[in-house]
Amino acid sequence: MTDDHDEPQVETDGGLTEDDVHTTAEVGEQYRATVYRDVDYEALEVAPETSEYPSTDGKWGFRKYDMPKVPKVSHLVGPSAIMLGASLGSGETMFWPTLVAQNGWGLYWAFWVGVITQFFINTEIQRWTIATGESIFRAFDRMNSIWPWFFLVAGFFHVGWPGWAAGASEVFAVWTGVVPREDWAIIGVVTMVLIWLSYQAGPILYNAIEKAQLILMIVAIFGAVVLAFIAGSVGQFANIPAGAVNFGALPQNMDIATFLGGLAYAGAGGYINLAQGIWAREKGYGMGTYQGRIKNPLRGAEPEEVHGGFTFEPTEKNLLRWKQWWKVTQQEHFLTFVVGLLVVATVAMTISAQYASGTDQGAINMWLDVIIPQLGALQQQLMYVVIFIALFSTQYAILEAFVRNSVDIIFEGYGRSAGWDLSRVFLGLLTLFTLWGILIIVAQFQQPWILLVIGAAIAGAMMWPYNALVTILNSTRLPEHTQPGWGRIIAMWWATGFFGYFTILLIGGVLNSPQAYGLSFPAFETTVGIVGSGPGGYALWVFALVVQIYTMYRSATGKMNASGTVDGADTARGFLS
Template identity: 50%
Template sequence: MTGDKPMDQSDVADESESETSEVYASLAEQRYPISSYTPVAYDNLEAAPETDDYPDTGSGGRFRELTLPKVPKLRHVVGPSAIMLGASLGSGETLFWPHLVASYGWGLYWLFLVAVCLHFIVNTEIQRWTLATGESVFRAFERVHPILPLAMLLGGFISLGWPGWAASAAQIGAEGLALGTYDLAGVEIVGWRLFGIALMVFIWVTYQVTPLMYNVVESLQLVLVALSIAFTLLLFVLIGSVDVLVGVPGSLTEVGDYSPVGTIAVLVGALAYAGAGGYLNLSQSLWIREKGYGMGRYQGRIKNPFAGDDPETVHEDGFAFTPDTQNLKRWRGWWRVTQLEHLLTFLLGLLLVTTMLVVIAVSQAPGATSDAVDMWLIEIVPSVGGLATSVIYVTLFLALFTTEYAIIESFVRNSSDIIYELYGRDAGWSLPRLFWGLLTVFCGWGILILILPISIDDPFGLLVVGAAMSGLLMWPYIVIVQLVNAVRLPEHTMPGWGRVAAMWVAAAFFGYFSVLLIGTGLATQLGLGTFAVRTTLLGSAPGGYALWTIYLLVQAYTMYRVGRAKVAADGTVAEAATAQGWFS
């Protein structure tokens, strides 16, 4: 016998408490009032070995080895998903889906439910690389090939480069305030255009009031989102559509006629905007880096170059953690808290707001024939009157302005990251100055469009074009994100089989509707009938069959590469199961 003292319950409790303290941060260690950052002596860190335990570097530089930070409380990391929710409110949730369901029936609401759940999966997979390495998703794409982030930049400008949301918010706000036409230095400017210019200036000014520009974006978006939800609830109470809400389950079996060609672009846009969509979704990677999620806490943030402290260094190559027991438990904790943050903020927020607005639209404008903006202002406003009218104007304005704010933030942050990593870093540029310059140019571009005497009498048309382009952008990057996460990450941080299958479904879903949009557009808009496609695939024209073939080949290749990588990685990292789950 030995003289060791047997462990009693207090010993077990002490051991459990000690283990927990090594995984979860105490209140003193949280350091997440808005954003969290830990500076490191980057050049003195050991380079991570190029083994199965660490991410594949691809064509980029080596990762530096550091310990994964402790896991904070959920309430301390809320923010990135709130910005994403704000980006969603003024597009699909306020305009596209209420209009589509009111026009074509509750059968389309099933597509919304599927799309928003797939957005949740896609968005959290976009977070994965940044959580594990600190690098942005665009840097991950660059490690595959530099053309990929450049293609995302081009697609982002095509889809978001026109101030459709600012124009829509301005028109609604100006109408609600009864703004007319004004004479400025002999030039007549319609009130809504002037109001739109004021909104763009306001957005630009907000970035100048804090050293860390992300902080003001997060804080203001949290306020705008909270107001949008509050006014939506108030509108629902005032209009009293409870009977329609109760009848929703039975109405889901209804199938409307949404076969007209003109509806396909709106439908694809609605699917993309069932949660921000397109270029906007990719911002989730950069927002969690700014917030300090996971290894992003070491990577660096973008500070205002003209306010506050000296800018921080944003490192080119990221970090990797040793897969020991402590880090594996921390990874599992980080993954859980980030999923909860996105679920409770983004997914539930979208379901709540969209369902209430859809119910209102169906009850007040069944079979709506005008576009989404006119449905609210011409068909619904006259039928409700009184206080409800004012609430409609405020709700629409808040949703559209919140989205425009998020679009400017997303486009500038994504684009500055891409340009800096592809060209600016080697040229000796400053990332904060590049960000500030792009912000100024993009806001100025929006103001120029609003000033010039060009016809944007139909801002909803701009939204449809941008939404459709966002939908087309999603299919390729969903495929690339799968290949990056499953092929280049080690076993303990790569997605579980449940998520792999969900991403296969997401790629198939958005790819299918992308082919429908491309084929229909080529056949109807350019007169290339040989590319005509059918929803059942059968009966498509020869060019249409070629499009379907490309779609199926891409899907098959992706499933093969990802599945093979998952099987090959099995058992390559000791204790990987500690960090993994079926849907991790």
């Protein structure tokens, strides 16, 4: 693979040309699939323990290699499309339309704030991978080996139950009539099998889900745009501006678990977000270009090695390449993830607000039994298509993200040293998780809405610690030129405090809710205004404050201590860098 081309030599500052920074159109096209450049990892120089390179924390040194040239943003679309697919059937067509139908547009502020917050979270999770080629879990392992395993356990409680597959199957049964609604489990089994089989479509496992999700997202977004004009809910758009600026407003007696789930699912949420960096590595973003992709052993594909970490010398050429990689990465995530969510979710909310205002139904029943029967024939068919795709794409992405994250944790925590084959570990866990889903479906262990709520609440709760960890990681372990700018650090402080606040409310609600959970500890009551909490509740608030102060202190001092330590770092820096 070559980077040579015949484009005009446009000079940048320092005598470098565009050719030194950006790749050719031909090579850029290769990123539409995935790009892997094999290097002799063991022969590369180990980066010294200086301020110019990432901190090793005493573990696994980084090997030095040049930052690869940068393709166009249009060549990089993929990881965020998968994240969008994971989001549509959770928050965007389930939780948020239900919340708005039940409580009105006054909550819309929390939705768009949640989406923008997750934009910063997701791209900060990608930062470490783009700079080093490592997954976020390997980075967490550098900080403390307990963290990856903690997120693995929490992740199973978050997405270990195939609730979205059940929802998609029920929608499909009602829509097509191919089986009675009560026999949706048949379709559920077929759905899980089809997802497993889709991975056999090619030698590179990532490519299968990316292509499938891109197609599903295009159909879903197009369908949502059409619905906005024909579903008779256009008048609801007039209510959006007031709700969008209704900051901090929460309905009285609102269930905090449901609301925290909505916040987590203003995007994919929880364990799923942590896959963003691994998908970036599989795609070939930044230094991930030099990491092998997980191949399909059933297709006889030659394995590619996922090496240890990489780093680059902060030359002017590499700094310009880093700056441009960071720019196109943010553009890809914003244009795909943020815009896609705002379009589909807002349309879904207008429809639920128009046809199911004040509903007490769970999300699936709200769509199938309340909203769709009120629509015309054409609108019904299109609504079925959008809801089915939303739920199916979410289960697809959830299975992919759970397996992808868990395999990385298991492989890095044990399998690498034991000599395991990463591809076989992936295929094995993919098969086990698929069979687990089939077992749940066949056994008719119906997951009630409350378990989806609890799973979503866990998603929100686990985002609190990993937001803090990512903030500290990127501002203390990365060198000056790859650290987040002050604007992003402040955004991550907000994200940590945002999810910390609602997590404490959730914990207090759980400990003081005998009707739902069987035990009651009134001393741990927490209130929205903090004042009036129980003694244990105040202790929880103090703990949250300590976490927030610690996160802000560590990241701020890390940022200030790194200032001026790398010559030429200004080339790659900026307020939102």
